[in-house]
Amino acid sequence: MNRQWQIFAAFFRIGIFGFGGGPSMIPLFHAEVVKRYQWMQEQEFSDTLAIGNTLPGPIATKMAGYIGYRVGGTLGAINAVIANIVPSIIAMIFMLTLLSAYKDQSWVTGMGLGVLPVVVVMMAKLTWDFFDKSRTSLGIKGTALIASITTIALLGLGLHPAFIIVSLLIIALLRVDKNQDTQIINTQSSSNKASVEK
């Protein structure tokens, strides 16, 4: 029971102090899980992070749930996820319910309008971050190609984004397979060469 309490305390703190969305919470996970409670070693922690990144969905809840599971079984997983996300969900519901209770007041409508441009800036920043990260990792040509196809499919054809994303995931799996094969062939032929030279 003491262990469950530790799990709760650790992930509660991470959830309460983790401003800026899931990915920016990773250092907090590290501080609690590796440094404070030593549930995991450095290597295991970075492996967990890498594994979490192979799957879709928010990274914070995957980390919390998996580490909770490792430390305290199924109950630990549920405990960790709840401690991590529920406090701020309740705060969020409370704030927005309060706001909508005064919906008819003109100043509340004004508040919504005043915050909209701030959201525009935040979304524009995220858009830029995603394009920039894509440009550096996939290259400018690949990014432009996928971006143009997406724009046509979404705005021109009115397709659901799931069609585009699932198609790309399949292409990613098939295409890189070929490259890996050729890589293996290349290394084999070069090792053959090496043995001939010997």
Add this chain to the structure above:
Amino acid sequence: MLETYWQLFLAFFIPNIIGYGGGPAIIPLIEIEVVSHYQWLNLQEFSETLALGNSLPSPIATKMAGHIGYMVAGVAGAIIAVFATVAPSLLLMILLLAILYRYKDSVKVKSMTLFVRPVIAVMMAILTYKLLQNSYVDSGALHSAGLIICAYLLLERTKLHPALVISSGLAYGGIFLG
């Protein structure tokens, strides 16, 4: 009611199962479901959810799920939406750990995130444009432009905490746009 629960589940399950690239990647995917498809919220309400979500700690995806689920179908709705957000990828991680461990450094898996990223970027650009258009229509060009420039300077230049910038936006709107 059961149908609403099922719709809530789908509306949050689909974005989270295709949203590679962490929490923020699912924002435009959720907007498609919640605003365009099921029309539970209009774009203004969605942007308010996003603003308050950004001013509170913990992941954005679960806060949006919890709040929108609650708005649509009360506490049960919140639980279903959060469950659909968290459970599928977490269960996959726990069940398929051994397999995922083998492929975690694989080029294939990494290129999945790589390929999806431009799609998310385009969707975010479209959403940004829609929000901008809304602000222009409802608050006019002058207020919109002024607030955008101020928000940009405070967030990106002075690195002021987002919660404070959002509060300032709320205060300005309450006083001058009400």
